[in-house]
Amino acid sequence: MVTAAAGPADRPASAWAPLRTAAYRNLWLALLAANIGTWMQTVGAQWLLIHHSNASTLVALVQTASLLPVLLLALPAGVLADNFDRRHLLIAVQLFLVVVALALTLLTVTDRMPPALLLTLTFAFGVGQALTLPAWAAVIPELVPQGQLRAASALGSISVNVARAVGPAVAGVLIARTGVAPVFALNAVAFLIFTYALVRWRPGNARAVEVPERFAAALRAGGRYVKHSPTVRRLLRRSLVFVVPASALWALLPLVAARRLGLGSGGYGLLLAALGVGAIVGGLLLAVIRARLSANQLLLIAGVLFTISLTVVGAVPVVPLVLLALLPAGMAWVTVLANVNAEMQLFLPSWVRARGLAVYQVCFAGGQAVGALVWGLLADVAGLVLAYLAAAGLMLVGTVTSQIWPLPDLRTVNRDPAAYWPELHLAYEPDPGVGPVLVTVQYTVQPERTQPFLVAMDLVRGARQRTGAMRWGLFRPAETTNLFVEVYVVPSWGEHLRQHGGRLTGEDRQAEERARELTDGEPEVRHLVPAAAGPTLRDNDEGV
Structure with a gap:
C-alpha cells in the first residue's frame, strides 16, 4: 500500500485559514466555550472524589463515565446525524446538556452528591456529548473547503486543548476559593453560549435530507461500510493503538498531582494546562511540520515522545520535570489525533460520513474509557509508577506498529459522489421496502x-x-x-x-x-x- 508522504503538491493550508469563514469561526468560538466548560466539569467531578476511599478507581471512573456513552451511542448518533437536520439535532442536544449541568450544580450546592449520583450525571453528560460529536464532525466539511479540512481538524484539536489549558486552571482557582458548584454552573453557561450560536447559524446551502433510512437499516449500512473499507479500518487501528496507552496519562494525572507531587487543585490545573499548551503549540506547528515530514514519520516521532512523557510523569516525582514532560505529550497527542481525524473526514463519502466518524469516535472514546478503567485498577493494585511504566511500554509497542500499519495516502483518491450507473428501465417499479x-x-x-x-x-x-x-x-x-x-x-x-x-x-x-x-x-x-x-x-x- 502506498503511504502518505509530504510533497510540494500537498502543501497544507494555513493553520488559521478556516477561521476566515464566518460560519465556521462563530461556531468554533462557541464550541471553545463549551469545551472549556466541559474540562471545568471534569476537574470538578474528579476533585469531589479525590478524598474518597478507592479514589484511584473512582477518579478513573469519571473519565470512563464521560466516554462510555460515546462507545455505546456514537453509531446510533451517527445514524441520526446522517438522516436528520444536523443543526436541529445539535440544538436539542445542547439544551439537554444545559439541564444536566444545572442538575449537577443544584445537587452539589445542597450537598446531595454521593459518588454514585455524580458518576450517573457524568454519564448523562457523556450521552449528550456522544450525540453531539458525529453531527458536529460531519458538519465541518460543509463549513470549510476540502483543502482546509486538515487545518480545520487541527483547529478542532486546538480548541479542545485551549480548553484543556484554560478550563482546569479556572476550575482549580474556583474550587480553591468557592468550591465545586460554581464550576458546574459555569459549564451550564458555556453550553448556553454554544446553543445560542447554533440557533443564530443559518446554513447558506442547507443540506437536503432525503427520505430517512429506517434506523436499523441505516445502522447496518454504516457497519457494512466500515467492515468493507480497508482504509477506514487502518485509520481506526492507528487511533486505537495510540489512545489505549495514552489514556493512562489523563486518567491517573489527578493522583500523580495529589499523591506523588503533593499538589492541590490549582497544581493539578497547572499540570493540565501544560498538556494543553503543548497541544496548542503542536496544533499551530502541525501545518509547518507536515510540509517537511510524512504523516507516518509524524506518528513515529509522536509515539516516541509520548512514551518518554509517560515514563517521566510516572517515575519522576519532581514538579518542574513533570511539567516539561507534559508539553511534548500534548504536542504528540494533537499530532496523532488531528492527522487520523482529518484523514477520516477526507476519506468518508457524505452519505455515511457521520456514521463513519461515529465509529472512529467509538474507537477513540472506547479506548480511553476502557483504558482509563484498566490503568486505574492497575494503579490500585500495583501502584502509580508501575501503571505508568506499563502504559509507556504499550505505547512503544504501538508506535512500532506504525511501520506495519502506516496511514494510507489519500491525495489521489477520488471521493466525490458519482452517480454513473445507467438509468433503470423496468417493466414495473418494486416497492422500496421489497427485498432482498x-x-x-x-x-x-x-x-x-x-x-x-x-x-x-x-x-x-x-x-x-x-x-x-x-x-x-x-x-x-x-x-x-x-x-x-x-x-x-x-x-x-x-x-x-x-x-x-x-x-x-x-x-x-x-x-x-x-x-x-x-x-x-x-x-x-x-x-x-x-x-x-x-x-x-x-x-x-x-x-x-
Whole structure:
C-alpha cells in the first residue's frame, strides 16, 4: 500500500485559514466555550472524589463515565446525524446538556452528591456529548473547503486543548476559593453560549435530507461500510493503538498531582494546562511540520515522545520535570489525533460520513474509557509508577506498529459522489421496502484477459459491499470459457436505489471502469426481486 508522504503538491493550508469563514469561526468560538466548560466539569467531578476511599478507581471512573456513552451511542448518533437536520439535532442536544449541568450544580450546592449520583450525571453528560460529536464532525466539511479540512481538524484539536489549558486552571482557582458548584454552573453557561450560536447559524446551502433510512437499516449500512473499507479500518487501528496507552496519562494525572507531587487543585490545573499548551503549540506547528515530514514519520516521532512523557510523569516525582514532560505529550497527542481525524473526514463519502466518524469516535472514546478503567485498577493494585511504566511500554509497542500499519495516502483518491450507473428501465417499479434484491451482471471476457479481470473485480466487490451489498460473488458457467456472472444481494429495493443515486464515489467508478475495459460489449444486468413482490396475472389482466 502506498503511504502518505509530504510533497510540494500537498502543501497544507494555513493553520488559521478556516477561521476566515464566518460560519465556521462563530461556531468554533462557541464550541471553545463549551469545551472549556466541559474540562471545568471534569476537574470538578474528579476533585469531589479525590478524598474518597478507592479514589484511584473512582477518579478513573469519571473519565470512563464521560466516554462510555460515546462507545455505546456514537453509531446510533451517527445514524441520526446522517438522516436528520444536523443543526436541529445539535440544538436539542445542547439544551439537554444545559439541564444536566444545572442538575449537577443544584445537587452539589445542597450537598446531595454521593459518588454514585455524580458518576450517573457524568454519564448523562457523556450521552449528550456522544450525540453531539458525529453531527458536529460531519458538519465541518460543509463549513470549510476540502483543502482546509486538515487545518480545520487541527483547529478542532486546538480548541479542545485551549480548553484543556484554560478550563482546569479556572476550575482549580474556583474550587480553591468557592468550591465545586460554581464550576458546574459555569459549564451550564458555556453550553448556553454554544446553543445560542447554533440557533443564530443559518446554513447558506442547507443540506437536503432525503427520505430517512429506517434506523436499523441505516445502522447496518454504516457497519457494512466500515467492515468493507480497508482504509477506514487502518485509520481506526492507528487511533486505537495510540489512545489505549495514552489514556493512562489523563486518567491517573489527578493522583500523580495529589499523591506523588503533593499538589492541590490549582497544581493539578497547572499540570493540565501544560498538556494543553503543548497541544496548542503542536496544533499551530502541525501545518509547518507536515510540509517537511510524512504523516507516518509524524506518528513515529509522536509515539516516541509520548512514551518518554509517560515514563517521566510516572517515575519522576519532581514538579518542574513533570511539567516539561507534559508539553511534548500534548504536542504528540494533537499530532496523532488531528492527522487520523482529518484523514477520516477526507476519506468518508457524505452519505455515511457521520456514521463513519461515529465509529472512529467509538474507537477513540472506547479506548480511553476502557483504558482509563484498566490503568486505574492497575494503579490500585500495583501502584502509580508501575501503571505508568506499563502504559509507556504499550505505547512503544504501538508506535512500532506504525511501520506495519502506516496511514494510507489519500491525495489521489477520488471521493466525490458519482452517480454513473445507467438509468433503470423496468417493466414495473418494486416497492422500496421489497427485498432482498438479487442483482446479476453478466460479462464477456476473453481468456487472455481473465486474470487482470479477476483482479479488477476484487475492487468492484469492495465498492458493492461498502454501498449496500450483503453478499457478493463472481461465478463462471462451466459450459463456456468467456462468460462471468457477478451476483450480489442488497437488503431492499430502496437500498439498491440509494446505490444508484448517491452512495458511489469517483474511486468506485474508476474501479468499475477498469473492469469494464477488460470485457467485450456492455454487461447484461438483471434485478431479481421476490416473486410475491412482482405483478400478478390479475394485475396484468386488469391493465389490458
